[in-house]
Amino acid sequence: MSARVLAGPPVAAALLADAAARASRLPAPPNLVIVRVGDDPASASYVRGKSRKAGEVGLRSTVHALPETTSQAELLALIDTLNRDADVNGILVQLPLPAQIAEAAVLHAIDPRKDVDGFHPLNVGELWAGRPALTPCTPAGILYLLEHYGIPVAGARAVIVGRSHLVGRPLAALLLNADATVTVAHSRTPDLGGVSREADILIAAAGRPNLITPEMVKPGATVIDVGINRVLNAEGKGHLVGDVHPDVAMVAGALTPVPGGVGPMTVAQLLANTVRAAELQHAAHSDSAQTDSAQTDAVQTDAVQTDAVQTDSGVAGELVR
Numbered sequence: 410m411s412a413r414v415l416a417g418p419p420v421a422a423a424l425l426a427d428a429a430a431r432a433s434r435l436p437a438p439p440n441l442v443i444v445r446v447g448d449d450p451a452s453a454s455y456v457r458g459k460s461r462k463a464g465e466v467g468l469r470s471t472v473h474a475l476p477e478t479t480s481q482a483e484l485l486a487l488i489d490t491l492n493r494d495a496d497v498n499g500i501l502v503q504l505p506l507p508a509q510i511a512e513a514a515v516l517h518a519i520d521p522r523k524d525v526d527g528f529h530p531l532n533v534g535e536l537w538a539g540r541p542a543l544t545p546c547t548p549a550g551i552l553y554l555l556e557h558y559g560i561p562v563a564g565a566r567a568v569i570v571g572r573s574h575l576v577g578r579p580l581a582a583l584l585l586n587a588d589a590t591v592t593v594a595h596s597r598t599p600d601l602g603g604v605s606r607e608a609d610i611l612i613a614a615a616g617r618p619n620l621i622t623p624e625m626v627k628p629g630a631t632v633i634d635v636g637i638n639r640v641l642n643a644e645g646k647g648h649l650v651g652d653v654h655p656d657v658a659m660v661a662g663a664l665t666p667v668p669g670g671v672g673p674m675t676v677a678q679l680l681a682n683t684v685r686a687a688e689l690q691h692a693a694h695s696d697s698a699q700t701d702s703a704q705t706d707a708v709q710t711d712a713v714q715t716d717a718v719q720t721d722s723g724v725a726g727e728l729v730r
């Protein structure tokens with residue numbers, strides 16, 4: 410029997426509809442800024458996709474496409490400007506970056522409240538502490554997909570193949586927070602098949618076509634294929650494949666396709682995170698406005714109390730008299 414297909418687009422549409430409804434309750438449409446450095450065509454294509462979807466759900470978005478030769482100082486200067494701009498709610502710097510720019514320096518520089526990728530160390534720490542605010546898009550999208558299709562996570566054995574900061578590590582934290590028993594495998598894991606066969610939920614995020622073969626999968630398991638690999642077919646035409654061999658469909662209980670699986674969830678979750686960031690910023694702003702007026706109230710209250718004290722003493726005075 411062939412595995413149930415866990416299609417991404419209908420689930421992404423549900424997530425986007427929710428994000429759009431929440432966005433419409435904010436005073437202004439949330440504003441996402443995407444920064445891309447260099448001229449990798451795949452990167453340019455993802456960024457176009459993200460920007461187009463943002464417009465479809467009523468968000469604003471701007472793309473800064475910087476040349477391959479951009480220095481770290483130039484990129485940090487742009488991030489500083491975006492951090493200070495109160496009209497910018499979310500900032501995403503597309504990875505990977507050219508060799509002259511240290512990724513960590515850039516990710517540290519983004520204001521954690523605008524960090525819609527969830528890569529700032531503060532957000533990474535909160536995620537691992539079980540108090541997530543802004544969570545990485547692909548892992549969060551995968552959890553939303555599992556929930557939508559009614560695949561139980563609590564108590565499940567989850568095996569993730571890949572330990573990147575983009576996918577594997579944050580996914581391990583999210584699954585752990587959702588009460589799965591989590592194993593993270595990588596290129597130095599001996600007997601990968603022995604480990605992956607333990608999984609009720611197997612997530613392949615290695616970027617290796619056909620890495621996961623049928624004998625590596627427990628019959629009936631849910632298999633999530635994160636891999637996006639561009640390969641040439643027999644006619645020399647380029648197309649996308651995941652990390653999972655097509656024959657896995659004969660063993661797995663459920664399987665995400667590539668394309669049309671996790672990819673659309675990543676994009677939808679990015680926009681949901683942008684709305685979330687805007688909500689948090691709006692709430693913080695209203696709070697500080699309230700604190701300001703509360704402080705004014707407090708001053709007024711003090712004045713009233715002073716009156717009361719005077720009245721009391723007046724009363725007291727009367728009593729004495």
Ligand SMILES: NC(=O)C1=CN([C@@H]2O[C@H](COP(=O)(O)OP(=O)(O)OC[C@H]3O[C@@H](n4cnc5c(N)ncnc54)[C@H](OP(=O)(O)O)[C@@H]3O)[C@@H](O)[C@H]2O)C=CC1
Pocket residue numbers: 547570571572573574575576577594595596597598601614615616617620635636637638671672673675
């Ligand atoms: N669908 C989507 O929305 C997204 C898809 N992707 C795709 O997911 C894939 C992974 O991306 P990313 O995490 O950024 O990739 P990285 O290259 O940063 O990480 C790959 C991970 O896979 C591990 N790995 C590589 N080869 C093997 C192997 N033979 N056996 C076991 N583990 C292996 C590596 O191990 P080690 O650490 O030991 O080197 C590493 O931890 C890519 O195809 C990428 O395009 C990424 C983001 C979003």
Ligand SMILES: Nc1nc(=O)c2c([nH]1)NC[C@@H]1CN(c3ccc(C(=O)N[C@@H](CCC(=O)O)C(=O)O)cc3)C=[N+]21
Pocket residue numbers: 454455458501502503504505526546547637649667668669670671672673675676
């Ligand atoms: N800071 C940062 N954040 C990211 O989230 C990030 C990144 N950098 N760098 C690159 C990876 C990759 N990534 C994808 C997003 C959407 C699809 C996607 O929509 N895929 C479609 C197909 C797209 C196509 O046809 O090319 C699908 O799978 O159906 C794929 C991959 C986000 N990434």
